[in-house]
Amino acid sequence: MKYSHDVIVIGAGSAGLVCSGGLAMFGLKPLLIERAAMGGDCLNTGCVPSKALISAAHRAHDMRNAAEFGMASVEPVVDFRAVHDAVHHAIKTIEPHDSVERFEGMGVEVVRGDACLSGPRSVVVGGTTYTAPRIVIAVGSRAYVPPIKGLDAVPYLTNHNVWELTELPGRLIVLGGGPIGMEMAQAFRRLGSEVVVATKGRPFPKDDADAAKIVIDRLTGEGIELIHDAEADAVAKNDQGLVLTLKDGRTITGTHLLIATGREVNFDGLGLEVAGVRYDKKGIAVDARRRTSAKHIYAIGDCREGPRFTHASGYEGGNVALEISLGVPTKANYAALPWVTYTDPELAQVGMTEDEARKVHGDKITVWRQDFDHNDRAVTEREVTGFVKLVKKGSKVIGGTVVGRGAGDLILPIAMMIAGKSSTFGVASLIVPYPNRSEHIKAAAFASDEGKVFNKWSRGWARFLARRRG
Numbered sequence: 001m002k003y004s005h006d007v008i009v010i011g012a013g014s015a016g017l018v019c020s021g022g023l024a025m026f027g028l029k030p031l032l033i034e035r036a037a038m039g040g041d042c043l044n045t046g047c048v049p050s051k052a053l054i055s056a057a058h059r060a061h062d063m064r065n066a067a068e069f070g071m072a073s074v075e076p077v078v079d080f081r082a083v084h085d086a087v088h089h090a091i092k093t094i095e096p097h098d099s100v101e102r103f104e105g106m107g108v109e110v111v112r113g114d115a116c117l118s119g120p121r122s123v124v125v126g127g128t129t130y131t132a133p134r135i136v137i138a139v140g141s142r143a144y145v146p147p148i149k150g151l152d153a154v155p156y157l158t159n160h161n162v163w164e165l166t167e168l169p170g171r172l173i174v175l176g177g178g179p180i181g182m183e184m185a186q187a188f189r190r191l192g193s194e195v196v197v198a199t200k201g202r203p204f205p206k207d208d209a210d211a212a213k214i215v216i217d218r219l220t221g222e223g224i225e226l227i228h229d230a231e232a233d234a235v236a237k238n239d240q241g242l243v244l245t246l247k248d249g250r251t252i253t254g255t256h257l258l259i260a261t262g263r264e265v266n267f268d269g270l271g272l273e274v275a276g277v278r279y280d281k282k283g284i285a286v287d288a289r290r291r292t293s294a295k296h297i298y299a300i301g302d303c304r305e306g307p308r309f310t311h312a313s314g315y316e317g318g319n320v321a322l323e324i325s326l327g328v329p330t331k332a333n334y335a336a337l338p339w340v341t342y343t344d345p346e347l348a349q350v351g352m353t354e355d356e357a358r359k360v361h362g363d364k365i366t367v368w369r370q371d372f373d374h375n376d377r378a379v380t381e382r383e384v385t386g387f388v389k390l391v392k393k394g395s396k397v398i399g400g401t402v403v404g405r406g407a408g409d410l411i412l413p414i415a416m417m418i419a420g421k422s423s424t425f426g427v428a429s430l431i432v433p434y435p436n437r438s439e440h441i442k443a444a445a446f447a448s449d450e451g452k453v454f455n456k457w458s459r460g461w462a463r464f465l466a467r468r469r470g
């Protein structure tokens with residue numbers, strides 16, 4: 001059969017862009033299909049706008065707290081339309097990086113429109129059929145909106161439309177205590193909204209419990225109301241705004257409702273059945289190489305079952321481009337997957353949390369913790385809250401947590417230890433610039449190996465040498 005392209009990639013988010021770019025760099029002829037904005041969720045409705053809003057909120061927070069460094073603390077006058085513009089400025093600045101022009105320049109053919117699989121090796125877009133021996137599905141996800149009585153009759157926000165707000169919400173109800181809910185709760189609170197977060201279980205359910213507690217204490221200290229073990233039942237509008245009723249009967253009032261209760265995959269109209277691709281509500285089923293039940297069709301990024309981060313999407317995009325181009329099987333290995341929640345303080349995790357490790361390995365694990373109150377840089381910044389935690393099984397690091405200012409920038413050496421590209425001994429013997437929070441990564445690594453350095457053999461040898469000199 002003669003195909004129109006070597007590979008068809010559906011979706012130009014982080015996963016599809018990295019994959020199609022990689023394929024073109026290996027000299028293949030990829031077709032990239034996108035129905036909405038190039039760059040997908042991360043650029044348009046996810047990481048970029050959220051981190052820009054968080055940056056605005058940081059400024060407001062610093063203004064309120066300037067007195068601790070000798071300047072007048074002032075209550076910021078927030079022009080929320082200008083904040084909106086700053087958020088969109090960030091998107092516009094990064095946009096060219098993900099643009100049609102850039103990818104066409106790399107050798108990717110880009111078609112705009114809704115893609116639908118019409119057979120195992122064919123895809124239709126706007127009446128035109130394209131064919132390829134390999135297809136990569138990278139259609140991403142969108143906000144999952146749980147069934148809540150009355151929701152269809154009230155306005156509500158998700159990560160899709162929250163960036164269009166040009167007026168600050170008076171009282172924001174956030175449903176969901178995952179990374180989206182908690183990052184947005186703190187940002188809106190610092191910009192001046194009253195905020196109440198209602199969530200099932202506890203906030204940050206996937207993170208280290210000790211680290212999560214530090215962030216939760218900060219958020220409640222900043223005036224965010226947190227309602228644990230909460231599940232939404234119904235919502236209604238009255239003269240004051242919205243009333244959300246929880247399944248246990250408690251009610252929460254607010255002017256706006258932001259739903260951040262997880263993701264669902266963009267399956268609609270994709271024709272997965274026609275191509276024999278199996279899926280369920282968690283996502284498209286894939287093996288470690290990201291092959292679907294139809295082995296010549298791959299699914300990468302948010303649309304498959306697994307971790308949903310921009311860096312995971314990019315990693316899988318690169319792996320699959322390599323596998324298709326060079327015929328080398330590439331398996332995704334997430335033992336050292338880091339993730340960071342950009343609250344203040346930041347919350348960063350890689351590998352297993354202490355609780356997960358205890359469940360799997362029981363008392364075979366050891367835990368090494370260094371608190372930032374012993375760190376000179378943290379003291380000079382008056383930001384001593386937080387810690388570094390290493391979880392080891394024998395001499396191997398299997399997990400790491402950092403909570404505190406800049407935690408996300410400190411997690412990489414721990415990822416390297418877990419991935420076997422470095423070791424606690426290697427990190428403990430590095431020269432770390434002073435004063436720097438990464439001294440605590442070194443300190444935790446050293447503490448975990450201290451017994452190997454200062455033991456009866458080394459002490460005995462030192463005493464022997466000293467006696468000979470005397």
Ligand SMILES: Cc1cc2nc3c(=O)[nH]c(=O)nc-3n(C[C@H](O)[C@H](O)[C@H](O)COP(=O)(O)OP(=O)(O)OC[C@H]3O[C@@H](n4cnc5c(N)ncnc54)[C@H](O)[C@@H]3O)c2cc1C
Binds near residue numbers: 014039048139
């Ligand atoms: C508010 C928020 C903040 C986030 N912050 C972070 C963060 O700080 N760090 C981090 O790592 N991750 C973050 N994430 C997660 C991150 O945005 C996603 O994991 C990532 O964008 C997924 O990339 P993707 O390419 O798999 O999917 P997407 O970005 O969703 O891209 C899929 C693309 O496919 C297109 N598409 C879908 N169906 C079709 C079709 N039938 N035909 C043609 N095109 C189609 C869509 O239009 C979309 O452009 C955040 C997410 C949100 C919502």
Ligand SMILES: NC(=O)c1ccc[n+]([C@@H]2O[C@H](COP(=O)([O-])OP(=O)(O)OC[C@H]3O[C@@H](n4cnc5c(N)ncnc54)[C@H](O)[C@@H]3O)[C@@H](O)[C@H]2O)c1
Binds near residue numbers: 176200230232
């Ligand atoms: N900094 C980052 O890396 C970052 C930031 C934002 C989002 N993301 C990614 O985006 C994805 C989605 O984030 P998210 O926070 O929406 O999802 P999530 O699944 O991580 O968290 C959802 C939260 O909502 C709660 N919840 C679910 N249903 C509920 C209900 N009916 N009522 C009350 N609470 C309910 C859950 O218990 C959980 O706490 C995640 O996979 C995450 O990886 C990453």
